[in-house]
Amino acid sequence: MFRDWDKQLSDQVHRDFKNYHTLRIDLSTARDNEVKVAAGGLIYVWDMSSKAAAASIRFNRTVNDAIDLKLHTKIETIFTQFFITNIAQAGEWIELLIGIDFDITNVFENPAIARPAVIITNVAADTNTVGAAAITNKVLVKALSTNSGIVWLNIGAAAVEGSCYDLAPGSAIALRTSNTDQINVLFKTANDNVCVIREI
Numbered sequence: 001m002f003r004d005w006d007k008q009l010s011d012q013v014h015r016d017f018k019n020y021h022t023l024r025i026d027l028s029t030a031r032d033n034e035v036k037v038a039a040g041g042l043i044y045v046w047d048m049s050s051k052a053a054a055a056s057i058r059f060n061r062t063v064n065d066a067i068d069l070k071l072h073t074k075i076e077t078i079f080t081q082f083f084i085t086n087i088a089q090a091g092e093w094i095e096l097l098i099g100i101d102f103d104i105t106n107v108f109e110n111p112a113i114a115r116p117a118v119i120i121t122n123v124a125a126d127t128n129t130v131g132a133a134a135i136t137n138k139v140l141v142k143a144l145s146t147n148s149g150i151v152w153l154n155i156g157a158a159a160v161e162g163s164c165y166d167l168a169p170g171s172a173i174a175l176r177t178s179n180t181d182q183i184n185v186l187f188k189t190a191n192d193n194v195c196v197i198r199e200i
Contacts, residue, residue, distance in 0.1 A: 004120050020099035022046060025084060027053055033062045033083040036045075041143065043082070044097040045073045051135070053094050055086035068095055074104065114199050120185055121193040128158040131183035136198035139180060142172035149189030159186035165189040167194065 006079055023036070027049075043057070048071050056066035059079040066085060067075065097104065115134070122129040143151045147169040154164035164184075165173060177183070185194055 018099050018176065020097060022095055022097050022117055024093055024095045025055065025086075027055060027086050027089040027094060029141045029145035031055075031084050031086050031090040033058065033085055035083055037081045037105065038098050040082045040098045040100040041076060041078055042097075042099040043075045043079075045069050045071055045094065046097040047095040049092045049094070050152070053089060053092040055084055055094050058083040058085075068098050069096075071111070076103075104113070114197055118180065118196045118198070120196060121191060122178070122185075122187050123190055125187055125190045126161070129185050131179040131180040131196060133179055134198060136177060136180055136200060138174065138176050139183065140172055140174050140197045141167070141185075142195045142197075143167035144165075144170055144193045144195060147189065147192040149187065149192055151155065151188070151192060151194055152186040153194075154184045155181075156182045157184060159184040159187070161186060 046155060048069075051071065055069045057069055057075075058064045058066050059075075059077055059082050062083055067073075069157070076184055115136075118132065118134070120131050132138070149169075151167040152159040152161050152164050153167055154160070155175060167173065180196060180198055183196060
């Protein structure tokens with residue numbers, strides 16, 4: 001991203017060292033490709049009111065595909081303007097860091113927070129069971145060490161013996177998924193369990 005030092009320094013002096021600024025966008029008002037005039041080479045999602053806050057961005061022209069803005073998303077591209085789209089979301093906002101000849105690493109990102117464990121079980125063997133709905137970014141799914149049989153695991157579709165991931169008693173797997181209702185398990189032995197810990 002950084003060019004020849006003399007050229008870069010000259011550009012910085014010309015801009016009076018104003019090479020980044022923040023912009024908070026109130027999401028309580030709906031937008032459809034609302035233009036924001038700002039030249040730069042980087043946009044970073046610095047902060048947002050909550051993980052439920054939702055907006056998308058297009059760069060330079062509205063015919064370009066929209067990119068969803070998530071916390072700590074970093075986009076590097078040359079732009080002179082961008083377009084924001086969002087539905088009305090009372091109390092929600094998103095704060096962007098806009099830079100030119102500027103870079104940032106996600107060192108400020110908050111660590112994921114683990115939520116209480118959820119147990120998935122089924123009194124009947126050979127029956128697909130879906131986890132209860134809960135928003136997540138990542139899950140750890142573990143077959144309890146007290147299980148008697150294999151647990152078959154699938155994400156986003158029914159678990160079928162021999163056609164998805166098998167968890168022996170005591171084994172575990174970490175996965176990325178947006179909701180725990182995407183977790184499908186099939187127990188080969190009735191009353192066996194899996195423990196799910198989700199991170200947000």
